[in-house]
Amino acid sequence: MSEKIPAHVGIIMDGNGRWAQLRGFPRVEGHRVGAERAKEMIEAASNLGIKCLTLYTFSTENWQRPLAEVSVLMKLLELYLRKELSSLVKQDIVFRTIGEVGRLPENIQEVIRETERKTASNKGMTLVVALSYSGRSEILRAAKKLIDSGVSSGDVNEEMFDSYLDTNGLPPPDLIIRTSGERRLSNFLLWQGAYAELYFTDTLWPDFDSEELMAAIKDFQRRERRFGAISAGTDAS
Numbered sequence: 001m002s003e004k005i006p007a008h009v010g011i012i013m014d015g016n017g018r019w020a021q022l023r024g025f026p027r028v029e030g031h032r033v034g035a036e037r038a039k040e041m042i043e044a045a046s047n048l049g050i051k052c053l054t055l056y057t058f059s060t061e062n063w064q065r066p067l068a069e070v071s072v073l074m075k076l077l078e079l080y081l082r083k084e085l086s087s088l089v090k091q092d093i094v095f096r097t098i099g100e101v102g103r104l105p106e107n108i109q110e111v112i113r114e115t116e117r118k119t120a121s122n123k124g125m126t127l128v129v130a131l132s133y134s135g136r137s138e139i140l141r142a143a144k145k146l147i148d149s150g151v152s153s154g155d156v157n158e159e160m161f162d163s164y165l166d167t168n169g170l171p172p173p174d175l176i177i178r179t180s181g182e183r184r185l186s187n188f189l190l191w192q193g194a195y196a197e198l199y200f201t202d203t204l205w206p207d208f209d210s211e212e213l214m215a216a217i218k219d220f221q222r223r224e225r226r227f228g229a230i231s232a233g234t235d236a237s
Contacts, residue, residue: 004221006174008052009045010196012188013038015180015204022204028072033206035076039084044210046091046125048217052170054128056188060100060137074108077131081111085118092124098166099133128170135190138166167192175220177213179205195227 013034020030038055045053058073088095095115102109112131142164146156149164162168173189173196181202185193199216201208 005049006197006217006220007050008054008171008173008175009050009217010054010056010173010176010189010193011041012056012176012178012182012186013205013208014178014182014186016206018180019204019206027069030206031069031073031076035080037206037208039080040210041208041213042093042125042127043091044213046093048213050125052126052128052173054098054130054170054173054189056130056133056186058099058131058133059187060132060134061187063103063132074105078108078111081115085115088115088119088127089122092122093119094122094124094126095119096126096128096170097131098128098138099131100137101131103132126170128167130188133166133188135185135187139191141166161191165191172196174225175199175216177201177216179203179208195225197223197225 016030016034017027018030019033020027038057041055042053057077062073063070097112097116101112104112142161145164146161151160167189170192172192172194175198176185176189176193176196177199178185179201181200183200185198189196197220199219201212201216203212
């Protein structure tokens with residue numbers, strides 16, 4: 001593999017419920033296996049030299065799911081963080097969240113704060129978990145904070161606006177992957193992903209392994225990223 005590794009990869013982890021239903025399992029089993037897959041992908045991404053990995057774990061729309069399913073998702077998150085904290089520290093991974101984390105149960109918020117605190121001094125990959133996240137809500141919240149700060153409209157630019165987003169300090173995603181066959185961003189990193197390369201696969205998230213990740217990165221490496229400019233081989237005259 002060449003050295004053209006995306007610095008920031010975002011993944012929309014979709015298909016847990018369908019994976020379970022196809023096998024005659026309850027949906028919660030799909031979420032459990034999906035959580036194990038996330039663990040594998042975090043390690044694989046770190047080993048590949050990816051600097052930042054953002055996982056779309058729970059959207060604001062997911063609050064509309066049945067209460068029992070939401071409760072299971074919250075429990076899986078808590079169990080994962082408590083179980084994997086030592087592993088994150090060992091792998092030198094920085095843990096960070098984006099989204100309306102204040103909407104999560106207090107016990108989840110507590111374990112998130114502990115994980116962020118104990119990994120803050122790490123120097124390796126940054127793992128960003130999008131929780132109770134909505135790209136539109138993030139942009140709206142950033143705009144409100146900007147207005148409340150009293151900044152003159154004439155002084156507002158993209159760099160300043162970036163600093164009010166949940167992702168402040170993080171590079172924009174180079175590659176966004178979505179599993180399960182859906183071809184949409186579903187409210188994920190709408191501002192930040194303006195020039196991200198998009199990769200869609202029919203593979204359901206619990207079946208998305210390190211080979212699938214490599215396939216996505218190889219596809220990324222074959223693309224020419226122009227950021228609105230013309231191709232290097234095109235005559236501009």
